[in-house]
Amino acid sequence: MTxxxxxxxxxxxxxAAIALFLxxxxxxxLPFALxxxxxxxxxxxxxLVIAIALVPMLEWLERRGIPSGLAxxxxxxxxxxxxxxxxxxIVVPAAGWFAVLPERIGRIRHNLRPIxxxxxxxxxxxxxxxxxxMRSSGGARTVTVQQPSSLIDIVATSAPVAIIExxxxxxxxxFFLSGWTRLRRQTITxxxxxxxxxxxxxxxxxxxxxxxxxxxxITIINISLGLLVALGLWIIGLPTPLMWxxxxxxxxxxxxxxxxxAALLLALGALMSFKDAWYALFPPLIFVVCHMIEANMITxxxxxxxxxxxxxxxxxxxxxxxWVWGAAGALLAVPLLIITKTVxxxxxxxxxxxxxxxxGTLTNPQTDPPGAx
Numbered sequence: 195m196t197x198x199x200x201x202x203x204x205x206x207x208x209x210a211a212i213a214l215f216l217x218x219x220x221x222x223x224l225p226f227a228l229x230x231x232x233x234x235x236x237x238x239x240x241x242l243v244i245a246i247a248l249v250p251m252l253e254w255l256e257r258r259g260i261p262s263g264l265a266x267x268x269x270x271x272x273x274x275x276x277x278x279x280x281x282x283x284i285v286v287p288a289a290g291w292f293a294v295l296p297e298r299i300g301r302i303r304h305n306l307r308p309i310x311x312x313x314x315x316x317x318x319x320x321x322x323x324x325x326x327x328m329r330s331s332g333g334a335r336t337v338t339v340q341q342p343s344s345l346i347d348i349v350a351t352s353a354p355v356a357i358i359e360x361x362x363x364x365x366x367x368x369f370f371l372s373g374w375t376r377l378r379r380q381t382i383t384x385x386x387x388x389x390x391x392x393x394x395x396x397x398x399x400x401x402x403x404x405x406x407x408x409x410x411x412i413t414i415i416n417i418s419l420g421l422l423v424a425l426g427l428w429i430i431g432l433p434t435p436l437m438w439x440x441x442x443x444x445x446x447x448x449x450x451x452x453x454x455x456a457a458l459l460l461a462l463g464a465l466m467s468f469k470d471a472w473y474a475l476f477p478p479l480i481f482v483v484c485h486m487i488e489a490n491m492i493t494x495x496x497x498x499x500x501x502x503x504x505x506x507x508x509x510x511x512x513x514x515x516x517w518v519w520g521a522a523g524a525l526l527a528v529p530l531l532i533i534t535k536t537v538x539x540x541x542x543x544x545x546x547x548x549x550x551x552x553x554g555t556l557t558n559p560q561t562d563p564p565g566a567x
Contacts, residue, residue, distance in 0.1 A: 229518045236519050237359045241366035243529045245374075247409040248273060249402045252371050266371035270364060280440055287437035291463065401536045408532050411496050416443040419488050426480040432467055442481060446488075448524045449508050451516075453485050507531060 228235050248269045255265035378398055385391035424439030432438065441459060445452035457478045464474035511531040515523035 225514070225518055232519055233359060236522055237363040238366055239530070240522065240526060241363040242370065243405070243409075243526055243533075244273065244363075245367045245370040246402055246405045246533070247529075248367070248371060248406075249374060250406045250410075252374060256375060262375055263372045266368050266374075269371055270368055273367075274364075280444075283436050284440040284444070287434040291434070291437075291466070295466070397537060400539070401533055404536045405529055405532055409529060412447065412493075415488060415493055415496065416446045419443060419446060419484060422484050423481050426484070427477055430473075430476050430480070432464060432477050438463065438477070442485075446485070447528070448512065449528065450505075451512060451524065453481075453489075457481055503528070503531060503535070507535075 251269050251272070252262075252265050255268060256262060260268070378395075381398070382391045382395050385394055420439035420441075420443030422439075423442045424435040427435035427438050438460060442456045445456040448455075460478045460481055461474070464477040465471070468474045508528060508531065511527040512524055515527040515530065517523070519526070
């Protein structure tokens with residue numbers, strides 16, 4: 195190797211290392227930027243996930259001669275109708291449960307009296323310790339924070355922002371769908387070679403197919419699970435079984451964490467409704483049995499190996515997006531993970547060592563030519 199080639203190689207490695215460290219810095223700063231700009235990034239991300247899930251319906255309408263704009267409007271109208279019906283089935287009865295919650299505190303305490311008696315000594319110890327601490331810090335200043343007096347106050351204070359974000363997300367979905375066919379065609383035809391165009395088309399198609407297949411399949415499974423749980427709750431006499439079925443279906447979009455939260459809410463609702471503590475175990479038990487059958491038999495059969503994801507990756511994605519965007523981020527975690535995995539599997543994974551020391555930046559065994567090193 196000549197001195198010029200050696201110098202050129204060292205320069206390339208230095209530039210690659212600088213680019214790598216800049217990329218790592220951007221990667222570390224990205225979560226905090228997403229968290230700080232949640233009012234902007236969250237509606238866009240949710241809108242893109244919803245739009246990708248609606249692309250098969252859009253293409254089905256366009257194949258029947260419906261213009262792109264009208265097809266996009268019909269897709270959005272269908273989605274909003276289903277979403278509003280589901281929200282109304284949950285929110286309206288939930289308001290009634292919130293209203294009677296203060297009256298049912300006594301019944302909950304009565305049902306939980308054995309557990310409360312077990313920990314009463316610990317509660318007294320904590321109270322005595324807190325009182326001692328407060329007496330020792332008598333000079334501390336007390337700050338009173340006015341809390342919202344009702345659920346209506348909470349909704350009234352947050353509704354304007356939520357309406358603006360929802361309207362912004364709907365516009366993003368509409369313009370994405372209305373320009374989807376033209377954007378995909380331009381993206382493919384703008385490639386410099388036929389192989390590059392085919393790779394781009396494959397990435398786009400795989401992303402749409404896998405995301406829409408997962409969301410549609412999981413939606414059907416969750417709705418069926420919610421209806422089955424609602425039927426069981428109706429049989430044992432729990433009020434508003436459709437609301438509980440809707441909560442189960444919604445929370446089941448969050449693997450692992452969602453079912454636990456749904457079971458706890460069902461236990462709370464049962465303690466509020468039934469006087470017998472043992473009978474109050476039936477609602478969460480019905481859900482747990484149905485969920486175990488769904489998670490171990492139905493979902494693996496319908497979703498299949500093609501969309502199977504490592505449980506560790508799911509937990510990491512849930513933790514990350516839940517920390518960044520809260521409950522909404524947890525709902526989007528799995529679709530975003532599927533999109534990311536699909537793009538990396540189709541376009542190629544970053545080859546860090548090759549990027550730092552050699553020439554290649556992407557590795558993809560499916561597309562590498564035979565005999566490539």
